[in-house]
Amino acid sequence: MDGELRSHLVHYFEENHKLVEAAALQLLLTDHQPLIVSRELVERSSGVTPFVTREMVEAVLANRRLPRVSAEAAGTAGLVRAAPRRVLPFELILEGFSGPPVATQPIAAYQALFHSRFQALARMLRGRPSLPNLRPVKELRGTESPTSIVGMVREVRETPQRHHLILTLDDEAGSVDVLVPKGSPGSRLPFLPDEVVGVVLQFSREPRRIPRVAAVERPEVPANRPIGRSPTPRRAIFLSDLHIGSRSFLSDSWAHLAEFLHGNGPHPELAASIDHVVIAGDLVDGIGIYPRQERDLAISDVVEQYAELGRRLAQLPPHLTIVAVPGNHDAVCPAEPQPALSANLTKALGPNVRILANPSTFALDGAVIEAYHGRSFDDLIPALPGASYARPTEVMRRMLQMRHLAPIYGDRTPLAPLPRDGLVIDPVPDILVTGHAHTYGVDRYRGVLLLNASTWQAETEYQRMRNISPVPARAAIVDLSTLGLVTLDFSRGAPVTEGAAA
Ligand SMILES: [Fe+2]
16 A cells, blocks of 8 residues: 555656655655645745655644654654554545635635636646746747747637637736637647646747747646555445435435445445445535525425435445535535535534535545536536536546636636635546536546436426436445446436446
8 A cells, every 4th residue: 555655646746846755755654644745745845946855744744733752752853753654444635625715805815716726737737848948928038939838718719710719828927819720739629718728839930920839738637647546445435416305306216225235235245345425515405596496395494404414314324434525505605615514504414424625635445536516517518519417527537637627717606715726636536526417427537537426316397497317316336446336226216237337
């Protein structure tokens, strides 16, 4: 396990253009949250030094006030040591929600958010050989080709006759228009507002012409990255969009799921290997989420909906760790990242249930999982030609390429102006799970398992009106050591194994 973790950490630092000393790595491996510490090290040393030294690790560990032992017990005077590392069944890595905005003025608060986004994504792009002669926008000289810049896409427009694209790219101090020729390799993937890209520019000899984009780099998932998988073949089951309180909640399918997990179904050995349940949001149906929702509700009091959620989750075996994030139907601020649910709503939930912020990154038996409800599908699907709710994993692939879950500001997904952009995907998970689409999708991209978990609500009239055909009551069961997947279909009662062993 430590060998895999070591190589995972080395790749993480490489991806962030850091060289980590062997002694620093050794100390990191003794900590019980090495990924969190590594992330902090990268943030602290950004723009300061390309090296990660043992002293820097010691400083971060000391700041985090991890348990220390005395100098005599440590054997080395003054050395700060963390507690010995244990493989924890559940380990929180990072919650997307980072507390209230620091700035009181909305404009300053949003500036801080976009500054954080730019910093985090530019850091991934800097130092790549594919972005030669990288400069800030304000230092662009029209005579040096090629020159590269990193910018956030402020605007995309098309030239009227030849249909080339003109991008307006902003960095922290400047702004520039660049031309992406129609049919060029860089034009193949559509540009989305507020995503961060690196571009290689060629300047014309005619000084007034705008520079052409010769190549585009996205933050991306590194190819051939090592995967932080579990050392033991234990499994997790992935669900989403329970919509407890709705008349359309599939209580028969849920009862069969509970029977299966208790080992009373057709696959008791599979059920016995499951330790964890992950739920990707919309735990309850909520109230006032869409017009005339009250007609669809079996429970019209939101506190009572969470009490019923507690009862439904208590029907599952108590040894399971249940990890859930809220969605846009849950009773929490809708702006993303969303905080975890308040204590007055979670008091009805059992001690084995952990409600985290949306999104959140955590490890289950060492496999890294990022859970995000998926509200941004409502913006990304219309913005990406060919994308649809029936194929949500294609949108998730695009999220990984951008290393961002919800880049577009000012559309249907409200963004909270927090000091840290918690929707940046960092670190890259082994499993990215979403819900919201009420369909079911499994795919893989550069070693990451993409999972759009299925709903446990039948089709509602509102969905019929919006032309959404749900694919409900599929349970995705993932082996955390191999990321192999089995799908069980509970939509007709007793489970049926589906062939989607992607
Ligand atoms: Fe939902």
